[in-house]
Amino acid sequence: MADHAKEVVLSVQNLQKSIGRKQIIRNVSFDVYAGEIFGFLGPNGSGKTTTIRMLVDLIKPTAGKILICGENINSHPDRALAHVGCIVENPEMYGYMTGWENLEQFARMQPGISERRIAEVVEIVGLDARIGDKVKTYSLGMRQRLGIAQALLCKPKLLILDEPTNGLDPKGIKELREFIRMLAGSGMSLFISSHLLSEIQLMCDRVAIIAHGEVIAVGEVDELVSQAGTYTVWQVDKPDRVKEMFEGQPDVQVVPENQHRIDESLLTTLNEPIVTVMDELLVTDWVNRLVAAGIGVQSVQRVAPSLEELFLKLTEGEKIG
Amino acid sequence: MRSSSWLWKVVGLTSLVCLLVMLLGFGWALKDTWMPKEGLALPEASAPEKASAGDISSKKELYVTALGDSLTKGTGDSTGEGYVSRAIDGLSKRMDKPVYLVNNMAISGLRADQLVAKLDEKGFVNAIAKADIVLLTIGGNDLFQVAQNGGSLVEGGDLSPEAMKERLPEVETRLKEVLAKIRKTNPNARIVYVGLYNAFFDLQDMRETVSDTVAEWNAFAYRLALADGNAKVIPTYDLFEFDLKKYLSSDHFHPNAQGYERISDRIVEALQ
Amino acid sequence: MVNLLALIRNETTKVWKKKRFAVVVLILLILIPIFVYAQMKIAQNSADKFNEDWRSELQSRITDNTNALSSNRIPEEWKQWRKALVQQLQYYLDHDINPQTPNAVTFTRTFMDNAVSLFIPLMVLAIASDLVSSERSTGTIKMLLTRPVRRWRILFSKLATLTLYVSLILVVTVLLCYAISGLVFGYAGWGEPVFVGFHIRGADVDTANVHAITQGVYLLMQSGLIWFSAMVVAIIALMVSVLVRSTAASFVTMMATIIAGTILANMASSWKSAKYLFNVNLELSGYLRGTPPPIEGMSLGFSLAVLGIWAAAALIVSFTVFTKQDILN
Numbered sequence A: 001m002a003d004h005a006k007e008v009v010l011s012v013q014n015l016q017k018s019i020g021r022k023q024i025i026r027n028v029s030f031d032v033y034a035g036e037i038f039g040f041l042g043p044n045g046s047g048k049t050t051t052i053r054m055l056v057d058l059i060k061p062t063a064g065k066i067l068i069c070g071e072n073i074n075s076h077p078d079r080a081l082a083h084v085g086c087i088v089e090n091p092e093m094y095g096y097m098t099g100w101e102n103l104e105q106f107a108r109m110q111p112g113i114s115e116r117r118i119a120e121v122v123e124i125v126g127l128d129a130r131i132g133d134k135v136k137t138y139s140l141g142m143r144q145r146l147g148i149a150q151a152l153l154c155k156p157k158l159l160i161l162d163e164p165t166n167g168l169d170p171k172g173i174k175e176l177r178e179f180i181r182m183l184a185g186s187g188m189s190l191f192i193s194s195h196l197l198s199e200i201q202l203m204c205d206r207v208a209i210i211a212h213g214e215v216i217a218v219g220e221v222d223e224l225v226s227q228a229g230t231y232t233v234w235q236v237d238k239p240d241r242v243k244e245m246f247e248g249q250p251d252v253q254v255v256p257e258n259q260h261r262i263d264e265s266l267l268t269t270l271n272e273p274i275v276t277v278m279d280e281l282l283v284t285d286w287v288n289r290l291v292a293a294g295i296g297v298q299s300v301q302r303v304a305p306s307l308e309e310l311f312l313k314l315t316e317g318e319k320i321g
Numbered sequence B: 001m002r003s004s005s006w007l008w009k010v011v012g013l014t015s016l017v018c019l020l021v022m023l024l025g026f027g028w029a030l031k032d033t034w035m036p037k038e039g040l041a042l043p044e045a046s047a048p049e050k051a052s053a054g055d056i057s058s059k060k061e062l063y064v065t066a067l068g069d070s071l072t073k074g075t076g077d078s079t080g081e082g083y084v085s086r087a088i089d090g091l092s093k094r095m096d097k098p099v100y101l102v103n104n105m106a107i108s109g110l111r112a113d114q115l116v117a118k119l120d121e122k123g124f125v126n127a128i129a130k131a132d133i134v135l136l137t138i139g140g141n142d143l144f145q146v147a148q149n150g151g152s153l154v155e156g157g158d159l160s161p162e163a164m165k166e167r168l169p170e171v172e173t174r175l176k177e178v179l180a181k182i183r184k185t186n187p188n189a190r191i192v193y194v195g196l197y198n199a200f201f202d203l204q205d206m207r208e209t210v211s212d213t214v215a216e217w218n219a220f221a222y223r224l225a226l227a228d229g230n231a232k233v234i235p236t237y238d239l240f241e242f243d244l245k246k247y248l249s250s251d252h253f254h255p256n257a258q259g260y261e262r263i264s265d266r267i268v269e270a271l272q
Numbered sequence C: 001m002v003n004l005l006a007l008i009r010n011e012t013t014k015v016w017k018k019k020r021f022a023v024v025v026l027i028l029l030i031l032i033p034i035f036v037y038a039q040m041k042i043a044q045n046s047a048d049k050f051n052e053d054w055r056s057e058l059q060s061r062i063t064d065n066t067n068a069l070s071s072n073r074i075p076e077e078w079k080q081w082r083k084a085l086v087q088q089l090q091y092y093l094d095h096d097i098n099p100q101t102p103n104a105v106t107f108t109r110t111f112m113d114n115a116v117s118l119f120i121p122l123m124v125l126a127i128a129s130d131l132v133s134s135e136r137s138t139g140t141i142k143m144l145l146t147r148p149v150r151r152w153r154i155l156f157s158k159l160a161t162l163t164l165y166v167s168l169i170l171v172v173t174v175l176l177c178y179a180i181s182g183l184v185f186g187y188a189g190w191g192e193p194v195f196v197g198f199h200i201r202g203a204d205v206d207t208a209n210v211h212a213i214t215q216g217v218y219l220l221m222q223s224g225l226i227w228f229s230a231m232v233v234a235i236i237a238l239m240v241s242v243l244v245r246s247t248a249a250s251f252v253t254m255m256a257t258i259i260a261g262t263i264l265a266n267m268a269s270s271w272k273s274a275k276y277l278f279n280v281n282l283e284l285s286g287y288l289r290g291t292p293p294p295i296e297g298m299s300l301g302f303s304l305a306v307l308g309i310w311a312a313a314a315l316i317v318s319f320t321v322f323t324k325q326d327i328l329n
Helices: A046-056 A079-080 A099-108 A113-124 A138-151 A170-185 A197-201 A221-227 A239-246 A279-294 A308-320 B004-034 B083-097 B112-118 B123-131 B140-144 B161-184 B204-228 B257-271 C004-017 C020-050 C053-070 C077-096 C104-115 C117-130 C133-138 C140-146 C151-185 C217-241 C248-272 C272-277 C285-289 C300-322
Strands: A010-021 A022-033 A037-041 A063-068 A085-086 A157-160 A189-194 A206-211 A212-220 A231-236 A252-254 A274-278 A296-304 B062-068 B099-104 B135-138 B190-194 B231-234 C193-196 C200-203 C204-206 C210-214
Touching: A010 A046, A010 B004, A010 C193, A022 A046, A022 A063, A022 A189, A022 A206, A037 A046, A037 A113, A037 A170, A037 A197, A037 B123, A046 A085, A046 A189, A046 A239, A046 C204, A079 C300, A085 A138, A085 A239, A099 A113, A099 A296, A099 C004, A113 A279, A138 A157, A138 A170, A170 A189, A189 C248, A197 B204, A197 C151, A206 A221, A212 A221, A212 C020, A231 C053, A239 A252, A239 A274, A252 B123, A252 C117, A279 C053, A296 B231, A308 B112, A308 C272, B004 B112, B004 B135, B004 C004, B004 C151, B004 C285, B062 B123, B062 C204, B083 B099, B083 B135, B099 B123, B112 B140, B112 C104, B112 C193, B123 C053, B123 C077, B135 B161, B135 C193, B140 B204, B161 B190, B161 B204, B190 B204, B204 B231, B231 C104, B231 C300, C020 C053, C020 C104, C020 C117, C053 C077, C053 C104, C053 C272, C077 C193, C077 C204, C104 C151, C104 C217, C104 C300, C117 C217, C133 C140, C133 C248, C140 C151, C140 C193, C151 C217, C151 C300, C193 C217, C217 C248, C217 C285, C217 C300, C272 C300, C285 C300
Parallel strands: A022 A212, A037 A189, A037 A206, A085 A157, A157 A189, B062 B099, B062 B135, B135 B190, B190 B231
Antiparallel strands: A010 A022, A010 A063, A206 A212, A231 A274, A231 A296, A252 A274, C193 C210, C200 C204
């Protein structure tokens, strides 16, 4: 892969963690390169949070190595963490202090963060108006911003966000997405965990998928998605006739509504969509045939399946294999 | 917004100073405990007060000091007053002037020989020197505590009238010493000695012998008082001869509230 | 490497902003006037009774305690305690020194003596108990420990902050006590003499080393000793705070331990090995004024050693656990 030429910001090698006799994390390995948005995907209880906590030295691994910018987090947590900004789970801050005082607290924990830098990150996250208020009066979205401001203080090379969209409203999620892209554009690497597959799909360049404490796939999001195959979604003025026409054709397969795994949100804007699986090359041919039959074709789009489907495919495959 | 800077300076510096002061105190305490140096020269205390000379009736106010054993302490009195407080209240009313108790220094079970030693203590000297009237009971424990194994009668020891009689001369000299010491400490005070009574008057077989000894003792005290000139003996033996049940408390040894009332009445009578 | 001073500044600011110290001052402002009022009533009462003659009052205390000695109902160790007290009071009387001159300094040192076993620890716990556990229960520990600072430095800064606040609490207690009681008893009394150096040998008091110091010096030494025992309470509370996630649980655990200590100190003289527990050794200022220790064989050196060992063990546990533990929630 071409990516190998890039600088590795985070390298996780054969990470293992046991609590008591139970092995929670088995052999997790992946690399995150400079400037990319790396997704970390897994359902709740898959070991996602435990892994993230190991990345930032909250939990000590039983075995394996974590290198951040070449520094081993276990032997030199202070040096390794100097390159990292993170929010683990909720952005909890001291509610009895103002946002500014909170930032001051964390600024003092690292050398070389000036008051100007604090003002800078406050501006980046757009909290200027409320920064003098006590944090306990903040909404969740504002706390999230304050958390990010805190994480950005040290100009990190790697920003770790654990389920960053949790509890945010759609507008907030959109803003966050744009914000994350902007950060990545400035050369920062982002490590974003989520159990929401569409999130990762929308935000990330590459992804690692974790289940039962193991990484079952690492790769480009697009590549992995294409492995799962794509759908062709039709919107026509006479859906019933079209369905009839598709019936019994060997090269077209209509997927009933409850069997496909496309994100609901993508389909809600469409009126009676017909989801099919067919070869890309046949689309033009079929448009012509439908038009010839006096049917108005409003739209044809190729829709990638969700990562949930991918996830199911990967794990099913594993079970079968 | 940028207020925490002065806060830190003030709190940090103040608490640092506090820490140093505490460390100094701690170190000083250790040094003083293990390597004590010469202490502070004691300042001259104000001299304790002394009673003025003169007669009881001519003074504007009177000070009373009480010494002795459980009788003076008031053991057996359910009101807790004993004869001392009653006598002071009575005197105050009768003579129409304030009468104060300097201190009641009675100790239960005190014997005459112990009192002799205590009379040298500063507290006793102070209190006696200040008094216009000294109330005193002593000797009962010496005489009645001669039963077997030294157990007192109240504790169930057998009374031995013979031993009691034998003991009498020795205790008498102690009483003499007591009175002499009080007089030496305070040349002007009226000393009031409350005499002994026979608490076992209802025990047929020892009524006579014990009463004999008690009478002899009281007579001796009376002679001492006479010799002193400014001392009085308050007789109590007749109170408890026939109304024993009425005036004795449940321990069959100490007077009850009524008994103390009668004793205090007599003291007031005698001091007028 | 981050300056430790910056971390201490962080912790100090947090405790202050959390208004923990304000609570302590508030408690003092409410309680001290109550005690002052009670003491004033007692003083008025005895002034009436003894015509303001302290010698009579002192003699009366001696007599009362001597009388109590002859009672069969009081336990033997109580008798020893009273015997020693009588001998001490007698020493004051013999040297014509009033042990309880009515002034603010006397009130303050008496108050501090009474506060050492429960009141001071309570105030120390108000700060110490949630120093670590509150970070865990609110989740801020995740922010704190993911900064590039070694964990031992974080805990050390908390310990240093605790030390500063314990010192501050003690000094503020003394000052408030003096300021408030002075309104009633007058602000004099720094130079009044106090005897120290009584050595208790069984029921006997050895007065060979007894010497007089001024009340001011006494108050300083007394505060220093109380500071030491308060620090030991604070360090053990810090350990509990590291081990227990909830602030309430850590406070209750510590308070129960302290109360158990005062109860044990009053009744455990037959259980000799109780003297190795930290909580029966907290009344260090008692050695200064010569109160018989709760259990035979205890001395200032002994208590300091026991407290020191407990504190050292608590520190080792705190630092080991804090630097190694996994933050799972």
